[in-house]
Amino acid sequence: MQRRGALALGGAGVAALLALLGLRVLDDGCDGAGCTARTPENTAVASDATETSTTSDRSVDASIDHVEDILRQIDAELPSATSEEERELTG
Amino acid sequence: MKRRLRIGTVTLVALLTVGSAHLAASPSAQHPWSPVAFRPSVDQDPTATSAPGEALDRLKRLGATAIGQRLDSLGALRGSLTRAIGVSDTDRAALLDDIAATVAGLEAVRTAIAAGTTFRTVSDAVANIVDGYRAYSVLVPKVHLVIGAGLVDQAADVLDDANAQLVSLVDDEAARELLATSSAAVARARAAVAALASSVLDLDATGWPGNEVALDDGKRALVSARSDLGDALGSTAEVASSVEIATG
Numbered sequence A: 001m002q003r004r005g006a007l008a009l010g011g012a013g014v015a016a017l018l019a020l021l022g023l024r025v026l027d028d029g030c031d032g033a034g035c036t037a038r039t040p041e042n043t044a045v046a047s048d049a050t051e052t053s054t055t056s057d058r059s060v061d062a063s064i065d066h067v068e069d070i071l072r073q074i075d076a077e078l079p080s081a082t083s084e085e086e087r088e089l090t091g
Numbered sequence B: 001m002k003r004r005l006r007i008g009t010v011t012l013v014a015l016l017t018v019g020s021a022h023l024a025a026s027p028s029a030q031h032p033w034s035p036v037a038f039r040p041s042v043d044q045d046p047t048a049t050s051a052p053g054e055a056l057d058r059l060k061r062l063g064a065t066a067i068g069q070r071l072d073s074l075g076a077l078r079g080s081l082t083r084a085i086g087v088s089d090t091d092r093a094a095l096l097d098d099i100a101a102t103v104a105g106l107e108a109v110r111t112a113i114a115a116g117t118t119f120r121t122v123s124d125a126v127a128n129i130v131d132g133y134r135a136y137s138v139l140v141p142k143v144h145l146v147i148g149a150g151l152v153d154q155a156a157d158v159l160d161d162a163n164a165q166l167v168s169l170v171d172d173e174a175a176r177e178l179l180a181t182s183s184a185a186v187a188r189a190r191a192a193v194a195a196l197a198s199s200v201l202d203l204d205a206t207g208w209p210g211n212e213v214a215l216d217d218g219k220r221a222l223v224s225a226r227s228d229l230g231d232a233l234g235s236t237a238e239v240a241s242s243v244e245i246a247t248g
Helices: A002-020 A040-080 A085-090 B002-025 B052-083 B089-115 B119-131 B135-167 B173-193 B196-200 B212-247
Strands: none
Touching (some): A040 B212, B052 B089, B052 B119, B052 B135, B089 B135, B135 B173, B135 B196, B173 B196, B173 B212, B196 B212
């Protein structure tokens, strides 16, 4: 029992050290607070989260491209939004 | 005696020629039928170098060319306005009516010019191309300002949506601050053009040149909004880039 407790403390110590070093172990379901057993359910939840995140990234990327395109259109409008008195006089 | 008379006539003709050339060069010396004294394209007295019939034809051609240029520009403008995103249906309809009225008016002027038989009537019609419609001074700029304001609103909507998505993906304070900076810039851009369309929509040739002030103010508002949107995009893109790095 004592041996099992010592092992658990050791595992927690290594995890804490990794956390301090900024190394988060994501693949095996472990982090600085301990480990979560990998089950089909939580693997699926993790996949959903990744999928949602990736979809959002793509959506944001598309939005940024869209805004860049709109800004180019505004740039194209600006010269024509100038009163062209000279052209009026000579046209 | 005959010889002396001939010399006298030649001298008189020479003096008249020099005198009329001097008068033509003087800005204050305008024929009463001169279309618009300050307008370079119709400023010269066509009869000075041409027979009266030729001068009338030349003035008619000049008027037809000026009208053709405006009708081409207004056709392109109508297309741009029809395709423009972010312009309200009401504003679009009002501006399309303005364009249609100007086109109809210029076409009537073209008919009047073609039918004109005296220099006076044709020169009045030519002057009316500019003074009566101000297509290039007022109509074209105001339509582009309204289109620009609509584009600002569109870009602001897209940026607000992107910022809302990113807020749910980031978990550090610096990224949240960047998103707040972006949202504030988007709000400034919206505010800059909020009254732009309504401030220029009713401008027409009758208010020239006073209404140029409203057009200049509108241009400044659009430039300011464009600058804010550029800043907002920079902040949003920076956060989006950090999210991509974090999620691999």
